[in-house]
Amino acid sequence: MSDKPSLGFGVFFLLLFLALSSAWAAPLAQVAHYHAFADQSDWLGLPHAGDVLSNLGFALAGLCGLYLMAQRETRGDPLPAIEAAALALFFGGLLLTACGSTWYHLAPDDQRLLIDRLCMVPAFAGVLSLVFAQRLDRRSAWAIQGLVLLWGGVAALLWQANGNLLPWAALQVSGMLLLAGLALVRGPGLPSATGVVAILLCYGLAKAFEMADAPIHALTGGWLSGHSLKHWMAAAAALPVLQALRSGLAARRPAPHWSGALRS
Secondary structure (H helix, E strand, C coil), X not given: CXXXXXXXXXXXXXXXXXXXXXXXXXXXXXXXXXXXCCCCCEECCEECHHHHHCCHHHHHHHHHHHHHHXXXXXXXXXXXXXXXXXXXXXXXXXXXXXXXXHHHHHCCCHHHHHHHHHHHHHHHHHHHHHHHHXXXXXXXXXXXXXXXXXXXXXXXXXXXXXXXXXXXXXXXXXXXXXXXXXXXXXXXXXXXXXXXXXXXXXXXXXXXXHHCHHHXXXXXXXXCCHHHHHHHHHHHCCHHHHHHHHHCCCCCCCCCCECCCCCC
């Protein structure tokens, strides 16, 4: 009997344990003055114009992805169910992220930030379950998808209720570690190992730009802020997924083989 499903569900229960642990661990408070972004520009009456308009990247990536999915359906080349669900969540989630982040940055406050975070959750669930299904196990990918959707929604609501940011932070860190582990699975699964690493690099750079919001704003003379760059870089993380979809997702999941070296 194959051990792939048991390994997949082992990962699921590990993520479930981390989710529950983060909810009961010592709380993590959001940094003070979180909403004080460097971009205070006003362009044609649009407040915080740089941080608002940079959400176009999410919208463009989401629309391109849904268009490519529709093209496959038109050609009579439907995707396997889990990949189709994961991609729909990912690209639909990018559109939601564009809307939620735009709404938040027009007038940043805690209530709008909650909506912004809830809108991000489908994109998280989509990309994690897609890579999991392609590179490890399709059956348990359904469970991963459901868990991430539930974890993300509950984490955002818990933060609103008691100010504890730890479950939300744990979701992001766990997701990135999971992607890093899946990049070690040899085989032609798409996105390729190189594509998964590219997603991780884009996410890492996005976080770095976010933390350097004010210095980048000062360095560019106010023309660009770190948070605006964060949006563009996070949207760029969709490019490996778009390329994989354009090239054609693998009809069959490759047999996993763990290696210490990254291979495409």
